[in-house]
Amino acid sequence: MLLALLAVLPALVPAQETQQAQPWKQIPIPTLPAFHPQQPRRIVLDNGAILFLQEDHELPFINGFIEMRGGGRDLPASKTGMVSLYGEVWRTSGTATKSGDAMDDLLEAKAAKVETDGDVDSTSVSWSCLKTDFDAVFGLTTDLLLHPKFDPGKLDLAKQEMAAGIVRRNDDVGEIASREAAKLVYGPTNPYGRTPELAQVMSVTIADLEQFHEKTVIPNGMIIGVTGDFDGAAMEQKLRAAFGGLKKGTPLPPAKDSFNGPTPGVYSVDKNDVNQSNVWIVGLGTERSNPDYYALSVMNQIFSGGFGSRLFQNVRTKMGLAYSVGGAYGASYDHPGLFYTVAATKSATTVDAAKAMLDQIDDLKTQPFTDDELRRAKDELLNSFIFRYDTPEKVLSERASLEFYGYPADFLEKYRAAIEKVTTADLERVAKKYVDRSKLAVLVVGNVSQIATGTPGQPGKPLSDLGTVHPIDITIPMPPGMQGGPGNQ
C-alpha cells in the first residue's frame, strides 16, 4: 500500500529544477604538475633530408620511419589503387640482393619488422627492432629504400588480393556507405573520393612502380624519425652516413585538386539482405590552417564530440534511434576535411533518424550555444589535451606531421591557447558561416523496400519523405577477362 502511494507522488510533485547534491564537485583535484614533454631533436641535412631523434630508454627497442612526399593524389585517376600496390609490393619484392621472402625469414627470426606503405599523399618505410638488432635491421631498411627490386610475381599477388577486396566491397553496409559518402563529397575522380576499380588495378605495371619510386625517393622533403633506446650522437652519425650522400631530386609539383562539395540531394543504395540502414549526411569541412579552425573545433565538440554531445544526446540517448552515431566537422592539414553525421538505425526508423540529424545540423544555427556548453566543450578538449603528447612516440609523430604539412612546430601549444579564447559569439559566427544544410547530401544505404514498409509492429516511411531520391548503382565494373566470375553484389 505504501509503495503504491509513493508511486503516485512523483507525478504530483513537479520535478525539482535544481539537481540534488553533487558530491563529485567536492572531490579535490590537485594541481597537475607542469609537464613539458621531451621534444625530438631536429637536424636538417645539406641535401634537405630532415631527421628527428627522440630518445626513449624505457624499453630496449629502436623504431623509426622514413617518409617521402608523393602518394595517390600525385597519380592519375586511371591509376587509382596503384599507391596501395606500390606500398605492398615494395616490401614483398625485396631488394636487388635479398628477396622479400628472404627478408621475412631473417626479420621474423629476430621478431623485427620492416614495412612499406603507400598513402594518398606520402609513402614510407618503417622498422621496429630490439636495439641489439639495430644495425642489421636498419641496413635492410636502407637497402630496401635505395635498392628495391619490384617483382612481377609479387605485383600479381598484390593485384589478386586487391581484386578480392574490390569484389567483396559491397558485402558490408558500413563499407559501402563510407565509400559512397566520400565519393559524393569529393567527387568520383578526386583522390579523396575515388576508389580503385578492377581495370585500373590490373593496368599497373612494374615500370609504373619503378618510375614512381624514382620520382619520390629523394632526400629533399624526406622526413626520417627515430625513437627508442639509443645514444643521440651515435645515431646522428649513423643517419648522416646513411642519408647524407643522397643527391637532391626534383620535388613533385603541388597537388592541384578541386573541392566543390556534394551535389545536394537524397541518395540511396539498395541492399535487400539487411534490416538496418546507414544514414550519412555529408558536406565539405575545412583545413587546420583556417583561422576559424579553433572555433570550429569547439563547435564540433559540442555538436558531436562525445557522449555528452548534442548528436549523441538526441539521436542515441533521447530517441534511442541508433547504437552507432557520430559525426565531425572535419579539418585536414592540406585539404578540406569531411563534414558528416552518421547513424546506423533499423529500417523502419531510417527517415526519422535522417530528419533528427538534419534537425541537429539546423540547430547549430538556431539553438544558441550556452555558456555551459562552451565550458564543457573547452574542458573536454583541454583536459584531455595531454593525451596528444603523453608518449615520446606521439610527440615525434606529431612533429613529423607538422613538418610534413608545413605547420609551425608550436602548433599544438598555440592550439591550446586559441581554444581557451573561443567565445559563444565565435561559435555563433562560425556556425552561420560554415553550416549550410542546402549544401549537404543525404545518403542512405539500406533495405529500401523495408525502409518504406517497416517491420511487424513498426511502420516505416518512404525515403521520398526526405526529398527526391537518386538511386546509386554500385555494380562493380568487370573487365572483359573477368566477366562471369563472382563479382557484383
Add this chain to the structure above:
Amino acid sequence: MRVWSALSLIACSSLLPAIAQTKPMETAGTSDLAQQELARFEKKVTVKVLPNGLTVLLIERPEAPVFSYYTLVDAGDANDPTGESGLAHMFEHLAFKGTEEIGTTNWPAEKVALQKVEETYAAYDAEYRKRVGQDPAKLKQLRDAFDAAKKDAQQYVVPNQFTEIAEENGASGINASTGLDSTEYFWSMPANRLQLWAYMESGRIGHPVPREFYKERDVVMEERRMRTDSNPIGRMVEQFLATAYVAHPYGRPGVGWESELSQVDATEAAIFHKKYYTPSNMVIAVAGDLNASTAMPIMAKYFGAIPSGPKPEPMTTVEPQQNAEKSVIIREATQPFYIEGYHRSDYLDPDDQVYDAITDILSNGRVSRLYRSLVRDQRIAAESEGFSGFPGTKYPGLFAFYAVPLPGHTPQEMRTAIHKEIDKLKTQDVTDDELAMFKTRARVDLLRSLDDNQGLAQSLATYQLRYGDWRELFRQLDKIDKVSKADIRRVANKVFTEGNRTYAIIETVSQQKSAEAAPKAGGL
C-alpha cells in the same frame, strides 16, 4: 600520412599476450631481458585484496602525468541465464547511465518511479507472453501504463551525466566491452583525477541504477542489427557457433538472440549484478603516474565500500564431446567464405602454449604456413589464418581456421588446402627455425607491450584474475620455452579430427536464388 601504421599493428597485436616466447640461440639475450623486466615490475606493481574481496592492482609508471584503468569482471554473456541471452552486455550499457548520485535530479523520487517502471513492465510482459487468450485491448492498456511510467521516470534523468563528467575531466578512450568470458570497463585520465575516478567507478560498479534501461535495450538491438543481422560474416559466425556447441553457452551470440534480448528487463539485470558483480569476482588495475602510498588508500576507501558477497558458483555445463562432423551451408548473394573449428581445452590446460605455437606457426605474418601456402604459392585465397580460443578462452573454445577465397575460387578449395596444412602438422615435425621463431616473437612482443598504460592495466588485471598472479604474464614464457616439436604433433593429432570438426561456408548465388532460399538469419 600514416607512418606509424605498420608499427602500431605490432604493438596492438601484443596487448593481450595470448602468445609469448623464448630462447633461440641467436637471441639468447631476450630471455634475460624478460627476467629483468619481471624484476623491474616487481618494484612497480602493488596488489591488494580489500576486506570485501576485491583485488586492486597498481602499476607505477611515471612517464607522463596520466593514468589508465581497467575494471575486469569475471562474468560475461556466457553467464547469461537461460532465456536472457545478451544480459551481461545490457548490464554493461546500463553502467554508463550513472549512479544514485550522478545522472539524477532526485534519486529517492526516481527510485520509486523506476520501481513503477518495473511493475508496469512485468504486467505488460506477462500479457505479451501469453500464448493463449492474449487480450489486445488489455495489452495496449498495459503498454500505455508502461510507457507512462517510463515517461514519469524520465523527468529525473540528467542524460549522459556520468560520461559528461568523465569527459570534462579529460577522460580519453572511454569505453567498455562485454565478451562471453568477461566484462571490461576502461579509460585514461590526467593523473590528478584518480580520486574522482575512484568515486565514479566504484559508484557505478557497486551501486548501479536501472536508469533508461528500456531505451538502452533499443540501442543494443541496433548494435545487434549492425554486427550480426546486416553483416554476412556476422550472420555466418552466429550460425557456425550455434552449430558447433550443443550445450555450452559459447553457442549463443554474446549480443543475445533477438527474441531474448528484446525481452530482458531491469529486474533481471539487477539479479545478474548482485550475483556476478561481487567484489571477489573482479580485479581493478590502474597504471600510470601514481604512487602506491597515496593511491592505494584512495582505492581502498571507494572500492572497499562495495558490499561483499559470495563468489558465484562455477558453471556446471561442460560441452559434451562431439562425435561427428557438422556443417552450415549458407547460400546467398554475398562473397564466398570458409571457416572450420575444432573443440579444444580451456586456457588452464597444460597444452595452452602448444596451441599458441600452432597459431603462431600457421598464422603470424608473411612467414606463416597458411599465408605461404594458400596466399603466396597456391594463390587461391586473399587471406587465411588459424587461431585459438574462439569465441572464448575461459571455457573450452574452438581452434578455428578460415580462408577468404580469391575471385574464381571456392570454399571447397579452401577446405582442401587447410586440411593439407593440418595433415602436415600431424605427420611431420615443424622445423627448428619455426619453433625458435615462435619463441622469440612471443618474448619480444611481450616486451613491446610494456610501455602502454592501458595495455599494462589490461594485461596485469587479466593475468591476476585468470591465474591469481600478474607475474604469470612473464612466467608463461617458461612454459613457452618448453614447447617441443613432439608436443605440436601430439596436440594436432588429438584435436584436429574429423569428428571434432564443425564448418561453415558461404556459397555465392544470385540475388534471385538468395531470395528463394530459406528465410535469412536475423529475422529479416
